[in-house]
């Protein structure tokens with residue numbers, strides 16, 4: 148039997164997210180309904196494209212549909228990547244649709260990693276990215292983003308971790324895993340760092356790089372023209388995973404994807420996927436195709452980038468005022484997010500004592516109905532990140548405001 152660590156973050160979410168009154172731990176940009184989606188389409192031409200998609204769906208027989216995902220959906224996914232990169236436009240067949248990025252990551256790891264393989268994974272990140280390869284018998288080394296470096300990537304450190312292959316091509320690092328933008332830190336790897344990582348992977352024998360890009364393109368601190376590239380637009384052994392959940396506010400459509408320049412990777416994943424998926428729901432596929440159609444996707448992203456920026460100002464104001472708000476009882480510090488939907492905040496008592504994140508979260512929920520995520524429980528390996536909290540600040544602005552008001556009262560001891 149495969150042994151795998153409990154997935155702490157998902158278990159915490161499962162236990163508390165439906166009972167919390169103010170969920171400010173969630174990582175999706177405030178989710179939208181199909182009605183919201185339909186309203187985005189009262190388009191310039193006056194044509195109701197949403198109704199058109201819906202009508203087609205109502206008439207379609209509900210067989211399995213396209214096994215790898217409909218060509219229309221996959222085509223729209225290819226448009227999320229650059230067509231002007233040296234590698235050209237991504238072919239439709241280089242995209243495989245999966246039930247969420249979580250299934251895309253799992254499938255890739257299951258396909259690419261085996262017992263004894265050396266795998267490097269950026270840390271902190273979504274636990275799946277290092278726990279699954281560990282469960283498959285790989286030797287996983289964590290490439291740590293360190294607080295003292297502002298949680299930025301240390302390329303010298305990565306270089307030390309990479310094992311070059313032997314002359315016969317065996318024995319080297321099998322896979323490098325990054326998460327860009329990063330959950331929980333809320334930062335991203337800038338273009339220069341990405342190119343350096345690719346260079347290290349190339350000179351060490353074209354090591355594949357799996358980049359979990361589920362928060363892409365939420366680079367809300369940047370202009371669109373300065374977004375860093377996807378891994379698959381700068382490296383032909385790069386593999387990207389993504390989904391409708393975070394940047395597109397549609398996690399309830401359980402669809403995501405694997406995109407890769409090497410067609411063999413897609414075929415290998417498709418072959419493994421035959422054993423556990425067959426196809427995704429045609430309803431999900433159709434609605435996701437619609438949401439990623441050119442006019443609509445730009446409206447969703449415009450809404451969500453504005454939401455991230457508005458809410459980040461509110462959060463930032465709160466964080467800087469924690470000593471005042473708590474009558475001097477607490478300090479809070481963080482690296483202000485530049486991308487994604489999460490902030491990783493450290494709370495300390497006024498005399499520098501670490502806060503028990505688990506107890507704090509449980510009490511906050513019990514007394515005020517507010518949900519934070521305890522960093523030590525959900526992102527820590529051993530004692531790491533005790534006293535940290537992941538805040539998902541891209542929920543509805545009113546939820547964030549009301550939630551932070553409750554936290555303020557909690558910090559003052561007003562229950």
Ligand SMILES: Cc1ncc(COP(=O)(O)O)c(C=O)c1O
Pocket residue numbers: 174246247248249250273326330359361389390391392398402403
């Ligand atoms: C980094 C990362 N990858 C993947 C996922 C899974 O997302 P989904 O399966 O909804 O696409 C999450 C969800 O929180 C995540 O944070």
